[in-house]
Amino acid sequence: MIKHRLFASTAVLFAAGVVCLSAVRPSVPQDPQPAASQRRPNRIAQLEARVAEHPNDLAALRRLGRAYFFAARRGEKKLVDKSVTTLEKLRQLDPDRDVHRDLGTAYLTQLAYLLPKGAAALERGDKQTEQRKLQLVKRARTEFDAGAKLHPQDARMQSGIGLTMFLQAIFEQDYRTIPKAMQALNRAVEMAPDQTHPRLARGLTLMPMPPSMGASEVVVGDLERLVRYADGQKNGQVAGVLQVFIGDVLTLADKPDQARAAYEGAAKRKSSAAATARARLRVLDADERIPRQDILDFRGQSLDCAVCHSR
Secondary structure, eight states, X not given: OHHHHHHHHHHHHHHHHHHHHHTSSOSSOOOOOOSSGGGHHHHHHHHHXXXXXXXXXXXXXXXXXXXXXXXXXXXXXXXXXXXXXXXXXXXXXXXXXXXXXXXXXXXXXXXXXXXXXXXXXGSOOOHHHHHHXXXXXXXXXXXXXXXXXXXXXXXXXXXXXXXXXXXXHHHTTOGGGHHHHHHHHHHHHHHOTTOHHHHHHHHHHHTXXXXXXXXXXXXXXXXXXXXXXXXXXXXXXHHHHHHHHHHHHHHHTTOHHHHHHHHHHHHTSSSTTHHHHHHHHHHHHTTXXXXXXXXXXXXXXXXXXXXXXTO
């Protein structure tokens, strides 16, 4: 029972991270953003005025919903609720694939904002908060399911289905459906093996699973792919964190030699994770085991950092 609770709580934390990371880019092209941050509120105000004058203008509603969403991702969290309200109206008027995907992601971002930052996200909230989390997951699942019916080969939609199935299993404490969630996440990667998002969703969502469930090799492969992507973006911060994640997955899978290689890669980077990687190597040099709690602590503390620097 303790292992199940630990697995569930860390899984929620990382699922929230997947939401934040995958929300960095819009699902379809946006209008160009103003170069100066002070002009963003003016853009939102212009769109709000347009929608007030023409409440059924689909293009304006779509732009406004996304403008709210990305302003929320830049730190104005309260705007995610306005994004949801706007996208819900758009769905009523024009329920296409993109609005289902955008709205599903917005619901999950509301979920992510319910979680405290860092390791505190591992703690369960009160009954009302937990019910709200489950409600948001179910709403997101409904949107991804609807979008998948319109476009069955949409890999991002399949990732959303897998993620929400995974979260619903955790919140309802019914782990029997997790294999189906894994199948959906795998299907998304099969649909688009060269895309980053499906591997991001699968790798981070399945990372907290115990090695006995057989996901470690898949997770390591996905995370290694993400490291290469981060390197291509010259994002050493995220690459370093991911390499420690890889080393920790391999440590828990009892593969110390492979774990060492991952830690050595992270230790050489200019990343906040470098000190942790060097500490892990000192433990291995002493022929000792890295404490499981150290691994969980790093995961809890590092996700916010990875999310921020991945933008």
